[in-house]
Amino acid sequence: MKLTKLLASTAVGAAIALGSVAANAKDLTIVSWGGAYTKSQVEAYHKPYIAKTGVNIKSEDYNGGIAEIKAQVEAGNVTWDIVDVELSDAIRACDEGLLETIDHSSLPAGTDGTPATEDFIEGTLYDCAVANIVWTTIYAYDKSKISGTVPTTMADFFDLAKFPGKRGLRKGAKVNLEFALIADGVPAKDVYSVLATPEGVDRAFAKLDTIKSEVVWWEAGAQPPQLLADGEVALTTAYNGRIFNAVAGEDKPFEIVWDGHVWDLDLWVIPKGAKNKDTALDFLKFSTETEQLAKQASYISYGPARKSSAPLVGKYHNKDIDMGPQMPTDPANLTNAVQNNFEFWADNADQLNERFNAWLAK
Amino acid sequence: MTDATIPSASLSTASQPLIAADGIPLKQKLARTTRRMKIRAFLLTVPLVLFLIISFVIPIGQMLYRSVHNPAGTNVVPNFAQAIQNWDGEGIPSEELIEIFVKDLALASRNREVGKTVGNLATRVNYELPGSRSLFTKTARKVRKLEEGPYTQALFDIDKRWNNPNLWFTLKRVTRDKTLSFYLAATDRKYDESGSIVMADELYQIYLPILRKTILLSALITALCFIIAYPVAYLLSTLPLRASNLLMILVLLPFWTSLLVRTSAWIAMLQKEGIVNNILVYLGFIAEEQRIQMIYNATGTVIAMVHILLPFMILPLYSVMKTIPPSYMRAARSMGASNTYAFTKVYFPQTVPGIAAGTLLVFILAIGYYITPALVGGSDGLLISNLIADHIKKTLNWSLGAALGTILLVVVLIFYWLYNRLVGVDNLKFG
Numbered sequence: 001m002k003l004t005k006l007l008a009s010t011a012v013g014a015a016i017a018l019g020s021v022a023a024n025a026k027d028l029t030i031v032s033w034g035g036a037y038t039k040s041q042v043e044a045y046h047k048p049y050i051a052k053t054g055v056n057i058k059s060e061d062y063n064g065g066i067a068e069i070k071a072q073v074e075a076g077n078v079t080w081d082i083v084d085v086e087l088s089d090a091i092r093a094c095d096e097g098l099l100e101t102i103d104h105s106s107l108p109a110g111t112d113g114t115p116a117t118e119d120f121i122e123g124t125l126y127d128c129a130v131a132n133i134v135w136t137t138i139y140a141y142d143k144s145k146i147s148g149t150v151p152t153t154m155a156d157f158f159d160l161a162k163f164p165g166k167r168g169l170r171k172g173a174k175v176n177l178e179f180a181l182i183a184d185g186v187p188a189k190d191v192y193s194v195l196a197t198p199e200g201v202d203r204a205f206a207k208l209d210t211i212k213s214e215v216v217w218w219e220a221g222a223q224p225p226q227l228l229a230d231g232e233v234a235l236t237t238a239y240n241g242r243i244f245n246a247v248a249g250e251d252k253p254f255e256i257v258w259d260g261h262v263w264d265l266d267l268w269v270i271p272k273g274a275k276n277k278d279t280a281l282d283f284l285k286f287s288t289e290t291e292q293l294a295k296q297a298s299y300i301s302y303g304p305a306r307k308s309s310a311p312l313v314g315k316y317h318n319k320d321i322d323m324g325p326q327m328p329t330d331p332a333n334l335t336n337a338v339q340n341n342f343e344f345w346a347d348n349a350d351q352l353n354e355r356f357n358a359w360l361a362k
Numbered sequence: 363m364t365d366a367t368i369p370s371a372s373l374s375t376a377s378q379p380l381i382a383a384d385g386i387p388l389k390q391k392l393a394r395t396t397r398r399m400k401i402r403a404f405l406l407t408v409p410l411v412l413f414l415i416i417s418f419v420i421p422i423g424q425m426l427y428r429s430v431h432n433p434a435g436t437n438v439v440p441n442f443a444q445a446i447q448n449w450d451g452e453g454i455p456s457e458e459l460i461e462i463f464v465k466d467l468a469l470a471s472r473n474r475e476v477g478k479t480v481g482n483l484a485t486r487v488n489y490e491l492p493g494s495r496s497l498f499t500k501t502a503r504k505v506r507k508l509e510e511g512p513y514t515q516a517l518f519d520i521d522k523r524w525n526n527p528n529l530w531f532t533l534k535r536v537t538r539d540k541t542l543s544f545y546l547a548a549t550d551r552k553y554d555e556s557g558s559i560v561m562a563d564e565l566y567q568i569y570l571p572i573l574r575k576t577i578l579l580s581a582l583i584t585a586l587c588f589i590i591a592y593p594v595a596y597l598l599s600t601l602p603l604r605a606s607n608l609l610m611i612l613v614l615l616p617f618w619t620s621l622l623v624r625t626s627a628w629i630a631m632l633q634k635e636g637i638v639n640n641i642l643v644y645l646g647f648i649a650e651e652q653r654i655q656m657i658y659n660a661t662g663t664v665i666a667m668v669h670i671l672l673p674f675m676i677l678p679l680y681s682v683m684k685t686i687p688p689s690y691m692r693a694a695r696s697m698g699a700s701n702t703y704a705f706t707k708v709y710f711p712q713t714v715p716g717i718a719a720g721t722l723l724v725f726i727l728a729i730g731y732y733i734t735p736a737l738v739g740g741s742d743g744l745l746i747s748n749l750i751a752d753h754i755k756k757t758l759n760w761s762l763g764a765a766l767g768t769i770l771l772v773v774v775l776i777f778y779w780l781y782n783r784l785v786g787v788d789n790l791k792f793g
Contacts, residue, residue: 067755073476095481095499097474171741205565216658217741232634272476343496350757351492351566357749358568360741361575 027056028279031068032084033266034061035222036245040299041084043317045287048295052286055279063220066093069271073098078273081280085129087265088174088342088349094128100270100277101127102284110308111290119290124305129267130288133296134303136263136328136337137175140243141235142228143253154260154336157235158183158211165234168227171217173356174345175262178338179237180207182260192341201352205359217360228254244301244326248316258333264340265305301326422771429544429764434486435537437478439466443537451534451557453527457514464505464513471502489759490532490543490553497523528555544765569749569766576746577773579664580728586668587675587724588717595679595716600688617673625737628666632657632738658740666734671727675720682716718785726774746770 030046032038038059046057060080062068066089072078085093093099104125107116117125124131139157141150151163157179169176178191184207186194194200216233218224224238225246240261246252268284270277286292293304294312301323304310313323324330328337379387435443442463449455455463470480484498504520517524535553536543546552546559550567554560561567594613598606616624631637639653648654656662686709694704732747739748746766753763 065756065758067758070758092481092485095479095484097476097479097481101474215741230635272474347488347493347495350488350759353757354568355566357752358566358571361568361572361744362742 027058028276028283029058029060029079029081030084030283031060031062031080031082033064033221035220036242036249036300037221037239037302040241040296040302041287043299044292044296045283048292049283049286053282055283065089066098069093069098069269070096073272076273078271078275080271081274081276082283083269083271084132084266085269087126087129087131087267087340088345090126090129090267090269091342092346093269094126098272099128100272100274100281102130102270102281104130106281106285108285108289110306112308114308119306119308121305121307124265124267126267129269130284131265131267131305132288132293133266133305134263134327134329135266136240136261137170137237138240138243138256138258138261139179139235139237140224140228140254140256142231143255145231145234150255151235151257152259153257154179154183155185157237157257158207160211160214163234165214166232167211167215168218168224168233168236168238169215170237171219171360173352174349175237175340176208176356177201177204177352178262178340179260180204182336182338183207188260188336188338191338192344196344196348201355205355208359212359225252225254228252240326240328241300241302248319248321259336260338261328261333262338262340263328266302297323297327301328303327303329425764425767428761429768430540430542431761432486432536432539432541432543433477434483435533436539438470438473438480438483439463439537442466443539446530446534446537449530449534451531454514454525455530457512460517461511461513464508464517467498467502468505468508471506485758486536487532489547489762490536491529494523494529497521531555531557544759544761545769547762548765548769569746572744572749573746573769573773575660576729579660579743579745580725583664583667583671583728584675584721584725586664587672588721590668591672591675591679591720592713592717595676595683598676598680599683599686613673613676616669621670621733622737624670625666625734628662628669629657629738632662632665657738658743660739660743662738662740663735663743663745666738667728667731670734671724674723674727678719678723679713679716682713682719686712714785718781722778722781725777729774729777730770 030041032041038061042059046059049055050057062083064086066085069080069083070093072080090099094101104117105115107120107125107130109115110119112119120131121134139151139154141163143150146163149162151157151159156163157167177195181191181194181200181204182188184203195204216227216236218227218236221239221242224233224236225242227233227236228238229246229252240256243254243256247254268288270280270284274280288305290306290308290312293306294309296302297304297309297313298315298317304313313327315322325332327333379389382388382391442459445459445462446455449459454460467480470478470483473479480498480502484495487498488495501517501520501524505516508516523529532553535541535557543553547562548569550562550570551559552562594609598609598613600606601609629636633639634653634655636657638656639648642648643650643653656665690708690712691704694708695701699707729745730747731745732751735743735745736748736751739745747770750763750766750770753759753766
């Protein structure tokens with residue numbers, strides 16, 4: 001009697017568990033960087049996709065890196081279906097077999113009929129990854145707090161005499177070393193060849209030494225606008241979209257300095273063995289269509305990865321601000337800019353981060 | 363003869379077994395019952411034993427294993443990994459060996475299985491020879507098209523870095539199944555070009571200094587906790603019930619509050635534009651531009667951690683002090699001892715078990731603390747656990763993380779052993 005009861009309750013429990021698994025199978029888990037950036041994706045990708053397919057989307061935030069993807073794939077329990085990653089991470093994860101490969105010929109053609117492989121900007125399609133945006137790390141300041149001469153060059157960022165006050169920098173070697181060299185007078189195009197030599201690395205760290213005592217280190221993209229707003233720092237590096245959104249969305253008096261910015265890509269990847277692989281792939285194709293990419297650019301100032309999206313980029317979604325000049329890819333913003341060299345960082349990130357951490361702890 | 367018969371007779375009566383009602387000897391029955399009880403008692407502890415095995419023994423075993431396990435070579439280039447172990451390590455390997463390498467690499471370049479791709483080997487070699495990651499991925503793409511030899515020349519044509527004896531010498535080492543490299547890295551050491559162990563360049567030394575700092579900061583935190591907790595625990599145990607209850611709530615309330623909330627509260631208190639600085643500026647102690655940096659550095663870590671770990675010192679002290687009858691002190695004083703003398707000779711020695719428990723608890727918690735230093739440590743308040751997390755979460759060098767974790771475990775065990783020698787673990791009293 002007791003036994004049958006036990007069996008029955010176990011069966012019911014199992015049925016409930018199975019039922020919930022079945023329900024989860026319809027949810028698509030999309031992982032991105034949170035804050036204003038995820039919001040732009042929700043508006044431009046998620047909402048139209050839900051309207052079109054009825055798929056339930058679960059949005060998760062993370063701080064970048066491929067640790068979670070690696071852990072999930074190695075444990076054989078992949079709960080993330082599609083993830084927004086940086087280029088160097090996409091390459092490394094792909095090299096280590098952590099991602100599904102993506103057939104480029106299956107991507108939809110641009111609205112003007114150009115096949116996807118030609119429509120995407122060169123260097124934005126990879127074996128396991130499809131770029132959605134071009135973003136960049138710039139530095140910014142609060143106009144209301146700096147009077148008289150304003151900073152205009154990367155050298156100004158490192159000039160404590162001219163612009164006293166704390167500096168915000170992302171905690172890590174990447175981008176900071178490039179900034180240091182540019183500020184030290186290395187032309188943008190030579191940054192990586194200088195950084196590839198031991199003397200170049202020493203030079204970059206020596207330049208960082210000059211402001212080390214004044215640096216506040218940030219880790220999440222949402223932090224720098226907050227640090228600026230709180231007056232914790234006078235100048236801070238930041239992702240350009242975050243500063244733009246603080247200006248356009250929250251009327252903050254921030255100003256971006258474009259000199260010497262280091263631009264990079266964000267790409268969609270699908271972890272190997274994702275539970276909803278097919279839906280994820282469908283979402284990937286949908287979200288990187290000309291129209292969706294252009295729409296995202298009306299919510300945040302990141303450049304679309306498709307050429308055919310550029311002419312469709314108009315104004316900020318609820319304000320009279322032209323988005324074109326806010327893009328990292330706008331010609332005016334590219335006069336002294338560096339493209340992040342993913343190969344250099346794939347090769348040297350381990351060593352340089354070790355040195356960076358040792359430098360930081362001193 | 364008679365001598366022998368008497369004992370044998372008495373023996374036979376003694377060995378006559380007592381029989382229970384069902385005909386089974388009583389002794390046997392008793393043994394069976396006690397055995398059954400033992401099994402039942404053991405079964406009751408099974409959940410705990412299983413829990414310990416699953417949550418403690420297996421993970422720690424895995425960590426130890428991962429810190430020496432080095433599967434990249436045997437997984438990615440299995441034939442080469444085996445063949446190169448017989449190579450003498452001089453110059454460039456022979457054409458036959460390089461042919462094996464190229465064929466293995468070409469095969470691996472088509473493999474997309476996790477842990478067996480060229481990327482895995484590239485990452486592993488890159489730990490030892492920074493900058494060689496792309497050499498492997500690039501070469502792997504190209505050797506697929508390589509039909510025939512000479513393979514050595516073909517590799518040199520693909521990239522001249524292959525013509526470097528040190529690269530092959532390193533390859534021999536990293537393709538072994540077990541390695542000590544991660545322990546070397548975790549103690550700021552490395553192999554040099556001749557294969558002997560040397561200290562890493564000073565600019566790259568990080569783990570030993572941070573480990574030293576972690577131990578020092580933990581000791582400082584423990585000492586501060588003790589200084590603050592001792593009087594508080596004394597008051598708790600001697601004040602009248604009403605007052606001591608109120609004090610107890612003040613101790614316990616933060617204890618029950620989420621760690622994150624308490625840490626964030628310290629950020630609000632100590633930051634540049636925070637409450638403490640505002641008050642100091644308002645009262646005129648410091649000028650507006652002289653605001654003190656009290657957080658995002660070691661100071662912040664110490665302040666926040668002392669606060670968070672304080673209850674772990676107060677509670678054991680309190681539970682010991684509560685059991686000390688006040689009459690002892692009165693007796694000492696009535697016999698002419700001064701207050702100080704009575705305290706140092708009568709009261710204090712009786713609180714030692716509580717001190718021992720409290721300091722051990724706080725020190726061990728502090729040495730492995732992660733979240734508070736991560737939030738308020740800034741650049742110079744980071745502890746070894748933050749570096750371990752960095753390797754698990756960011757650089758993905760799990761083996762190095764495991765080696766660091768093992769070292770931390772050993773350090774804690776050494777302190778525990780020292781403690782046992784000095785105080786005696788039997789003297790611990792948690793309550």
